Amino acid sequence: LWTPAQIIEDMITRVREQVGNKKVLLGLSGGVDSSVVAALLHKAIGDQLTCVFVDHGLLRKNEGNQVMEMFADNMGVRVIRVDAAKLFLDRLKGESDPEAKRKIIGNTFIDIFDEEATKLTDVDFLAQGTIYPDVIESAAVKDGKAHVIKSHHNVGGLPETMRMELVEPLRELFKDEVRRIGVELGLPHDMVYRHPFPGPGLGVRILGEIKQDYADILREADAIFIEELRAAGWYEKTSQAFAVFLPIKSVGVVGDTRRYEWVIALRAVETIDFMTARWAHLPYELLEKVSSRIINEIPQVSRVAYDVSSKPPATIEWE
């Protein structure tokens, strides 16, 4: 009989056998898979685990602090946070091509992670949140952070001098099993059942060139959208929902004042496998509330649009 508690016991035994008293490094992204690995390894080997959390500055509102609060403050996991927002922005400056942006983000991520890893001299193992679907689909790799992790997987991303053996405790599990294990390990339900978030983060949700103020506006708009979705009970009914920053200006009027500001698009989809998706038929009242809150609370936004494109032919992300 499969119970999360039994699986956890079994995984802990196997991890201890594999690593002994050696040190393990984990790239923590704040996503479900790496978070569950962090919680599990912390339980199995405690201080032998060091996590590196690269904050690329393209995370959602408060996300970086939440990751640190949960793992470092609450659970006592050893986490090195690298605030690399400035480096990412510098390298992305002037670039507006979606694939080029993904590559820059992915490569910068590898550079920073490797730099941190090299500083930790006596690490023998690299842990990863590889799950069963990743194993099957490893031929069809996506760009961005997922790709980074996968290139580490092939040891391609790591310098010759620090080849490490892999620890992949979730390799045989499906996503829903990983989530149940996460809950059993004490991770918050909201975190474990969060919508997926792409490795390049807001980088693919700011169309064209990425700028600091665009990211700040988008973070606020996205937070309002998600807050209202949750309040209306629609978060669980959608598979993925987010705001997109459109770098075009539109005229609006507030009181007697004319505004000429940016446009935010809202995207919400229902899907089983993310290969095809239907745009979510959110209630008009909900859309109305989100739209008026965004325009009223964010002075740099004058208009909100709702994306009614399904996949195919549109993709879920706008870039």
Ligand code: XMP
């Ligand atoms: P699309 O836009 O291709 O997205 O319909 C399908 C799913 O994949 C996610 N996605 C990414 N995840 N790196 C990632 O780790 C990426 O570069 C990337 N691009 C898209 C997207 O959020 C959706 O869940």
